[in-house]
Amino acid sequence: QKEVEQDPGPLSVPEGAIVSLNCTYSNSAFQYFMWYRQYSRKGPELLMYTYSSGNKEDGRFTAQVDKSSKYISLFIRDSQPSDSATYLCAMRTSGTYKYIFGTGTRLKVLA
Amino acid sequence: EPEVTQTPSHQVTQMGQEVILRCVPISNHLYFYWYRQILGQKVEFLVSFYNNEISEKSEIFDDQFSVERPDGSNFTLKIRSTKLEDSAMYFCASSGTGTAYGYTFGSGTRLTVV
Numbered sequence: 001q002k003e004v005e006q007d008p009g010p011l012s013v014p015e016g017a018i019v020s021l022n023c024t025y026s027n028s029a030f031q032y033f034m035w036y037r038q039y040s041r042k043g044p045e046l047l048m049y050t051y052s053s054g055n056k057e058d059g060r061f062t063a064q065v066d067k068s069s070k071y072i073s074l075f076i077r078d079s080q081p082s083d084s085a086t087y088l089c090a091m092r093t094s095g096t097y098k099y100i101f102g103t104g105t106r107l108k109v110l111a
Numbered sequence: 112e113p114e115v116t117q118t119p120s121h122q123v124t125q126m127g128q129e130v131i132l133r134c135v136p137i138s139n140h141l142y143f144y145w146y147r148q149i150l151g152q153k154v155e156f157l158v159s160f161y162n163n164e165i166s167e168k169s170e171i172f173d174d175q176f177s178v179e180r181p182d183g184s185n186f187t188l189k190i191r192s193t194k195l196e197d198s199a200m201y202f203c204a205s206s207g208t209g210t211a212y213g214y215t216f217g218s219g220t221r222l223t224v225v
Contacts, residue, residue: 034213036213036216041219041221042219043216043217043218043219044216045216046213046214046215046216049213088153088154096167097142097144097156097159097167098159098167098169099156099214100156101154102153103152103153104153
């Protein structure tokens with residue numbers, strides 16, 4: 001089983017839709033979770049950071065962590081064509097600098 | 112907004128040659144990292160650097176690789192003798208308060224080994 005799994009997509013949605021992006025993981029020791037957005041041939045851009053379980057909201061973005069299910073989600077409300085990108089989840093345990101990334105989900109928001 | 116700057120954006124080198132990838136982290140950040148992304152694959156951790164020494168490295172970061180902070184602003188990754196499989200995007204990142212928060216990544220250097 002891979003440490004971090006992410007559906008590669010592509011996920012196509014109409015403009016204005018609510019988008020749900022997900023990652024599952026196998027290591028129950030993961031405590032720090034991040035979501036990044038990556039445009040083609042660019043560096044990852046930090047969207048959301050979450051520690052342990054719970055929800056976090058920032059504008060149109062909501063991150064959720066369910067440690068009991070080893071499952072994290074990123075919701076994008078009122079999606080825009082400019083949200084079209086690859087979304088990466090990343091996570092790590094305490095006491096390490098090393099984030100483990102998912103392979104990314106490609107999102108297309110259609111105008 | 113502060114950003115991490117990487118140069119060059121694209122480097123082509125012959126197999127066996129040495130390359131140095133350069134990064135200017137955000138000025139008040141203390142923790143620095145290199146990651147790489149082979150085309151179509153996931154972003155992979157290479158090394159972290161704090162207080163002028165390597166704090167953690169992955170199994171990818173073998174003796175061919177080295178990092179240095181030669182002055183107060185630059186952070187470099189050197190690959191001593193490049194191999195074809197070193198072709199990838201190399202991303203530099205930095206963070207201000209260590210591992211507690213997310214990193215800011217640069218736009219990357221595309222390394223092509225021919």
